[in-house]
Amino acid sequence: MAAARHSTLDFTLGAKADGETILKGLQSIFQEQGMTESVHTWQDHGYLATFTNKNGSFRLPPIVRGGTIDRYWPTADGRLVEYDIDEVVYDEDSPYQNIKILHSKQFGNILILSGDVNLAESDLAYTRAIMGSGKEDYTGKDVLILGGGDGGILCEIVKLKPKMVTMVEIDQMVIDGCKKYLRKTCGEILDNLKGECYQVLIEDCIPVLKRYAKEGRKFDYVINDLTAVPISPSPEEDSTWVFLRLILDLSMKVLKQDGKYFTQGNCVNLTEALSLYEEQLGRLYCPVDFSKEIVCVPSYLELWVFYTVWKTKP
Amino acid sequence: MAAARHSTLDFTLGAKADGETILKGLQSIFQEQGMTESVHTWQDHGYLATFTNKNGSFRLPPIVRGGTIDRYWPTADGRLVEYDIDEVVYDEDSPYQNIKILHSKQFGNILILSGDVNLAESDLAYTRAIMGSGKEDYTGKDVLILGGGDGGILCEIVKLKPKMVTMVEIDQMVIDGCKKYLRKTCGEILDNLKGECYQVLIEDCIPVLKRYAKEGRKFDYVINDLTAVPISPSPEEDSTWVFLRLILDLSMKVLKQDGKYFTQGNCVNLTEALSLYEEQLGRLYCPVDFSKEIVCVPSYLELWVFYTVWKTKP
Incomplete structure (x- = not known):
């Protein structure tokens, strides 16, 4: 199964506006970015508009979804962070815990015990x-x-x-x-x-x-x-x-x-x-x-x- | 405008299955988590199902969307990372660049020039x-x-x-x-x-x-x-x-x-x-x-x- 790159866009309205007006306002921005658009009016349930980008010109990196390697390991204080992980080196369950060793480009191999980043070779x-x-x-x-x-x-x-x-x-x-x-x-x-x-x-x-x-x-x-x-x-x-x-x-x-x-x-x-x-x-x-x-x-x-x-x- | 906490869920199919079957399989998982569901069949365009969680029981922290403070500042190598930013201390455009100073709980004030994290008081x-x-x-x-x-x-x-x-x-x-x-x-x-x-x-x-x-x-x-x-x-x-x-x-x-x-x-x-x-x-x-x-x-x-x-x- 191929991984999907998933971005979300946030915007704040300066005044009250209906869905159609908002879409029209956004369309010119997306067109400037060379994005192709697919908008669905959804009766009373609102709008779903998807925009597909050619070259990743937005500031925020997309979330890679459904990849075989999990790059997202939350910090202890609950923040979302993406690691530069490119390989699952080891993944086994011991009688006590799940043991993963994942390879990071910059940190070397990282030991992750039951989902907690324990220690990397850089540490x-x-x-x-x-x-x-x-x-x-x-x-x-x-x-x-x-x-x-x-x-x-x-x-x-x-x-x-x-x-x-x-x-x-x-x-x-x-x-x-x-x-x-x-x-x-x-x-x-x-x-x-x-x-x-x-x-x-x-x-x-x-x-x-x-x-x-x-x-x-x-x-x-x-x-x-x-x-x-x-x-x-x-x-x-x-x-x-x-x-x-x-x-x-x-x-x-x-x-x-x-x-x-x-x-x-x-x-x-x-x-x-x-x-x-x-x-x-x-x-x-x-x-x-x-x-x-x-x-x-x-x-x-x-x-x-x-x-x-x-x-x-x- | 209130901020929204936005989570996405990834799953991999072990075999071919249609939308209804997938939904049924997922529903029991969501019910276990005490989530309330709202599923819309969308004719030929697929499914949109939204699940609302009471207590944030999933591993991956949600993305906070539409907040007044931007906590996501990508790394130079293009990874998505969330900072523990809780205050915009300074935000001005000079003739040369945008200058932001944001407060991080752990790093102190961070200087961000035209979107690039420059230096924090911890550095x-x-x-x-x-x-x-x-x-x-x-x-x-x-x-x-x-x-x-x-x-x-x-x-x-x-x-x-x-x-x-x-x-x-x-x-x-x-x-x-x-x-x-x-x-x-x-x-x-x-x-x-x-x-x-x-x-x-x-x-x-x-x-x-x-x-x-x-x-x-x-x-x-x-x-x-x-x-x-x-x-x-x-x-x-x-x-x-x-x-x-x-x-x-x-x-x-x-x-x-x-x-x-x-x-x-x-x-x-x-x-x-x-x-x-x-x-x-x-x-x-x-x-x-x-x-x-x-x-x-x-x-x-x-x-x-x-x-x-x-x-x-x-």
Whole structure:
């Protein structure tokens, strides 16, 4: 089935006018643009006029309808944006989510999880931000990554000579897709689930965190790179906020007293969701403080907020 | 006049089917979404069915039609993108161009010249890139800025203790608008057209460049921040490329042998336009070499190419 290019035209009337008058007024404009016209009077129901353009001379690009590739991926704040996507590289359903990897001319391959743009190969800015924007010294440190299946954070931290990085990702299929098609992000790091200074556990992070907490294991850094909407099958998740607080509480339990917790928040325009998140930070088992940073992640087409959380003196 | 929220729905047929069958198939889906329906059979011309939704349950945001604020500003590579614009701050026609300053929730005020998104208050990345990405030492240097009416470059360079910065902007009204509404970009620098180490000339840059070339005046840096489409009234502009080459030739004439010329190029997806530009660089009166850098300018919603050009040994 061929795709259609669909444009709509808006105009405002300066005064009251009937359909015929409006059409006559518009016709000269369309004729100037070299458009062919097909107008149907529709008894009492109004008019339907279609105008077909030869050369796309209007300012607003048409919406491509019925194409095999979906180029429209709304932003988190609900705006309509068109991506320069020209190829579906990967499209599979895992037990947890739909996993798409689409090729963008300018951003490289983009990972889209259940319809949310997660990370593109152009997005080192995301990885840098969620690692503390270059201000941290990871040498000899113990690091825990929650999620992070695209391998970007793991790849970057391992370069910085940490003592040990443990990454806990629930979805093997995300790792398999990214290992193959997001190599500008993950390099070779996902080719092996174990290396000299890292290990990847294919597990739900909740029981892992509980185990570590029970064992008294502590990390210098905990980086929460889970998807915004929880996909954990753990029974505790009766609501997103309860789940988020559970993750935060468990993370604080495995974080050293002088450790740091990094996470992505939300787009800068969703001020209410950001406030609610910050409220949760005041309801943890231990007192914490936080700072935030606004970062431009290229493929997101909107500014994004990243958080740093740390324990305050008990 | 109230704005309308306009959605379109695409679907693909698995097999041949007539209009009635298709409608019946779709109706159950729409009913599930709680939509009210109004279907019109239209004799031989097909069907027009409109469905009205209560709560916006579809993935794709609607296009807002007929609103008083235009939120759709296409990218340079022709994609449809919606901005989070909530206010028209300034909208005037100067003798040279239409000047709009629109407020975006996340990007601050955005300067739009004749329909092209020029610069937003969030876009320090643009100014940094066109100044050489922090790798240059402007202390004690002579700098020429072509265009730059938003004041961003001038504001940033003056902080770096240059000997003298001369900015040549043709459009007083751009300066007036930005001075008032783009203050996060220009600070106080445009409040006075002359300072201890800078001057702003409200002139067409072509005659100014010719005068400087004749006088043998030389600069350490020439920064071309002119709009992509020329607005100079100079008679030489019979085509964009001829105009661009004229600016380049004159700029090289006033550039010291070890000086640098910075300019913005185009969006990374317009590879043909970029190649044509690079071709022009091989056709100047003196031999030059160049490098380029790809930069994410937040409000552009596409990656942008910036050029550095320098004279090679004669």
